[in-house]
Amino acid sequence: MPVVQKRTKQPTVPPRDAFRYRQLAGEIENKIFSGLYPPGDRLPSIRSLHRQTNLSISTIYQAYRELENAGLVVARPKSGYYVQPVAMQKLEAPIFRKKSSAPQRVSLAPAINSVVEAISNPRLVPLGNTAMDPALLPVKPLARILKSITHSEMRTLLTYSPSEGNPELRRQIALQTTGVMAGITPDDIIVTNGCMEAVALALLAVTRPGDTVAIEAPTNFSFLQLLQELGLLVAEIATDPQEGVDLDELEKSLDRNSVRACLFMPSFQNPLGALMPEANKQRLVEMLSARDVPVIEDDISSQLYFGEPHPRPLKAYDRDGMVLTCSSFSKTLAPGLRLGWIIPGRRFNAKIRRLKAGITMSTSTLDQCVVSRFLSGGGYERHLRTLRSSLKKQLYRTALEIRRHFPAQTRLAIPQGGSLLWVQLPPGVDGLDVYQAAFDRGIATIPGAVCSNSDRFGNYIQISCAAPFSPRLKSAIETLGAIVDSLFPAPGCSRQAPCRP
């Protein structure tokens, strides 16, 4: 129903009240997302809110209209406003199949190059771009730091930093681990060019070409690319869309194969969004320590949790120095500043230092200065709170739109953090077909096929929610839904007798 037409019927809101109704809508929205107003519940009436808040009737009406347009609220005639029943309803999670694979060479899906190009193409709607939109980043404070650099400070900025990183930055990173990992000091931290260099150094430290690395299925396709370039084999381990890598499956693989290392992402896994339960983390670290298999963990998204507490990295359970924790500021501050770090643990610290010195010598002095000043300035925690709340809303909004516009057989779970949705398409619909048709209509997505090494997950797509929800994104999801609908039922199947995925 065209919104513009309806708007002509609404009470006019003077511009000075626009801020108030948006603020009220935001407050109600937060209560819905936090579960204070459960799905299906009746919301306070306009009159009761008017009495409570002193806001005008038209302002409150406008706030509810806003929430209605966002799909969070439904108006029932002569009854009032209700939380959209589907809003917080547990969506049906993708089906988990316990299927792991024996070690094999990496062979990337043929679509990979096209996908990588599409997701970084700024002209396409960014439903595949996992890099945070600058609107979510502290652009102004960072720009102010640049302006504050004096000529005499610039002299220092042109010289090399210590290979292991700027001491103040390492101190700030160590401070961030308080309450999450015990006993991390600046000496434990080595600054890298983003999380990818950290992972690459870790792989170079613990493997040689031809070795086997256990990975999650599905996994971040950038890892597959890196593993291929380093000449490594991969053993895919079945990974639960909600709880992460399956430990029984991993144990079987370790028994059967000579696995040299593991590369996992326990918190808000890419692409699943899965969060490994704390008990599983402990069991995983103990299992690997007992077998002397190091584990490289990508901890890049753990600060993007929606609830409490901050998920702990595997490192928090590491007694034998077998966990190499990799992270970065790419998801929280600035992808383009290329600042990451690795906490290799005592067993690999010296080796990683030598590799870092050998491969990139040191990290940009300017980037390190800008970020360490931002962290020292004290605004990081506040920024993270805002970022988490924005991501949570973006994720819910996107999930609601998918629910609304995709065929009912679509499945997805809303993760407890991060910015990714892993969408299982209706039976028989091929993610690559969806990707291609969406691309032709100016929308970038990630087909599930590129996230594994064994032609699996063809029935999935990954949707990234790294940009503020907007009419452009809303309409792109609607288009995607129409595309999926047009591909379902697939040839040879019917809605009555759907093909198995």
Added chain:
Amino acid sequence: MPVVQKRTKQPTVPPRDAFRYRQLAGEIENKIFSGLYPPGDRLPSIRSLHRQTNLSISTIYQAYRELENAGLVVARPKSGYYVQPVAMQKLEAPIFRKKSSAPQRVSLAPAINSVVEAISNPRLVPLGNTAMDPALLPVKPLARILKSITHSEMRTLLTYSPSEGNPELRRQIALQTTGVMAGITPDDIIVTNGCMEAVALALLAVTRPGDTVAIEAPTNFSFLQLLQELGLLVAEIATDPQEGVDLDELEKSLDRNSVRACLFMPSFQNPLGALMPEANKQRLVEMLSARDVPVIEDDISSQLYFGEPHPRPLKAYDRDGMVLTCSSFSKTLAPGLRLGWIIPGRRFNAKIRRLKAGITMSTSTLDQCVVSRFLSGGGYERHLRTLRSSLKKQLYRTALEIRRHFPAQTRLAIPQGGSLLWVQLPPGVDGLDVYQAAFDRGIATIPGAVCSNSDRFGNYIQISCAAPFSPRLKSAIETLGAIVDSLFPAPGCSRQAPCRP
């Protein structure tokens, strides 16, 4: 002789004339260094200069005194001023021994860690630090570029750059190759985190652990560290202190050993300063192409030539895409901005792109923006001219002081570019002893032993001239000379019957 005492006898120069005498001294100095006034020649008399230039007698006298203090000019009573006979005299070059070695594991000199720490210790006199002093770098223009970045540009600076690099920066780098290498387009260039990442990517692209890489003896110790970390073996090829790697020795090594790749620095080699003749470059590339052995070249110093023309990289002779050229702005603009590049050639271009994407994803957007703006601004050529002239003076000044304060049996060649002096100590004097004694007196140098894999070059030290010559450096060289003198003759040798090195 204390200079201060002498100065009291000189005609007083009014402050407003101070600029003029320095300018005149600079002009004469340039003529000496360019060979217009050869060593031993009589310089124009004070009276004739007075007539020619309209400068006052005292100003001209002051200029000659300045040159005398710098060791470039000698006053002969009742005769006039002469170019110091030793000044441009060809110093005796270090002795070249045609000694290569079979492939072997890298085993770094035990002193390496101490040396790496010493040369980056800002409290020590930087005679071992090869990083350019900020006084030689365009600090102000770069600081101005930072200040000019607007809030809205900052949004873009926080996002990822393309993995292969900022298009404008790649265009500027391609423009730099005009007249030096034919046919290089921006597409041929991949931006890296400094030259070291370029070399590391090249090694990862063309070798696997256990392969043999042919290297120069002596070589840049950072290469030895990297080769060790990547699990590569090295075959050392005898390298002439003036002409670079010996091609007959290389040919023999290629015949005998299975060499997978070469890693050479043809222009102003680190640590020798050697410049490979153009004919040798051509022969080298043809020899390797015929055997299908790729060569990785470190071209980082080729822009630092003192004469004309710009030395051509091996790439200029490459017809089969077998040369991988690595370079950076670390020697010319800013070590700390970590910007380098690789021109891998058509055969390895795709592989290097994949490795770059896999290992560090992309390079700092901010660093790339700052440097590409500086290059587009058009001041780079002028800056390079100033830099070359400063380096040339620093190198000559340092060489003269070494000549003056070290025992006569010391040998060194002044290279035709770059910033390094390779000093052969008198017979029996151990570079590590010199390094240690200098370190104890607050001076950092590089002992020759760390520049090879076969316990050779113990009789050498490397002196870096990357900072403007100053009284502090002058006095450090004097101290070094006293240290070398105190160690010579070494125990068991005598000045009359010196031990062989």
